[in-house]
Amino acid sequence: MSRETPTRGRRPKRGRTRQALMDAALDLVAKKAPFSSLSLREVTKRAGVVPTAFYRHFPDMSALGLTLLDESFRTLRQMMREVRQQELPNERMIRGSMETFFTYVRNNRTHFLFVSKELYGGSATMRQAIRREIRLFVSELAMDMARFPFLVRVNAEDLQMMASLVVNSVVALTQEMLELDEDDEAGQHEMLIMAEKQVRLIYFGVAQWRSDTPPRT
Amino acid sequence: MSRETPTRGRRPKRGRTRQALMDAALDLVAKKAPFSSLSLREVTKRAGVVPTAFYRHFPDMSALGLTLLDESFRTLRQMMREVRQQELPNERMIRGSMETFFTYVRNNRTHFLFVSKELYGGSATMRQAIRREIRLFVSELAMDMARFPFLVRVNAEDLQMMASLVVNSVVALTQEMLELDEDDEAGQHEMLIMAEKQVRLIYFGVAQWRSDTPPRT
């Protein structure tokens, strides 16, 4: 017998444990509770590792959470940047953006579930971090909209307001979509249609807007 | 000495303990974690009661949660119904509705914090219950909008879509407002202004809408 190894110190798996911990956390979030109510021991057990091994990779659970958050948004930011560089916005473009975004959500379901549950239910620092990311999307969208010819006379504040309306709506629909069963194709398609219509409707409103319209504040 | 009471069985306080438990839970939610991550013992301790006393009033924590949820929405539904019975919608009415709604939120901060944190972070049944309530608001708003003269040609599905856009936006802004410090008057006012503008903008879009507009599907 070559190596019927002794009683202690099992598998090598080098740096893979860290990733295993992250995956385990996402798994548990997807099929159980929000991240903020996971226990360190649950995660390590799921990852097939002894509890104390956790500390070799993260000082505590909240550090894991922030890492997960970063992982969740990094690729998304990049994708959005690419989408943004396409042609100028028109009705076809709205549809296209929504499609690519929602398929992205679908392909990264666990990450979005994680974020969705922490947005309002997580720790203070977690919530802040997420809202910072969202505000970033809003600002970038506002900058894009500033280039619309029919929006040149809209002031910066109102541009932010419009962009946040769009983003908030898409976020809400995303969260609703995540509540659907993973393979409810029909339901997911419905959400996509709805998102496209809502954004289109907003753009109708935007086209009508004058920054000095209303009953003077 | 009249009554330097013995060692056991303290204060009477009759049926008030149940309410004390509910208040304790809301308190903890407001200044700590989401309800779903509260422990039974925490709540009873805060309520000034021994842990096992809890079971005299609720079978378990999730029952408390559902009771709290009911309490949160009952008065809100009633208020919305009253608001709804006012005059037909116009721009002044949008402003008025937003004002009464947001002052209501302000006066019931803890309840809304509770709901906000459970919306996506709570248990499955809790989330479902909340979304049911929200869908109810959407449907009622859609019915109201059906009476707008310029919306008679919009089909039912699109009416729902529009109503859900309005409701989702207000919900999102409400949640953002709840993140502000309780006595950040300026910030809260800003949210109100923003909400009014967003809803007004949506109505601009609605006025332009035709249910058969788009690139066929």
Place this chain on the structure above:
DNA sequence: CCCGTTTGTGTACAGTTGTGCACTTTATAC
């Protein structure tokens, strides 16, 4: 090949959790 560093293990411990049980107190109905 050897030796230091990183990574993973096992044991231990004090704190907290939900809940069962037998008990006392309080409220209420007669």
Place this chain on the structure above:
DNA sequence: GTATAAAGTGCACAACTGTACACAAACGGG
């Protein structure tokens, strides 16, 4: 006033929590 039900108490216990510590294994550079 006295009996009965409802509400509150105290104790116990097994399960689970985060983390400190000393040790073992694997890795990687020399």
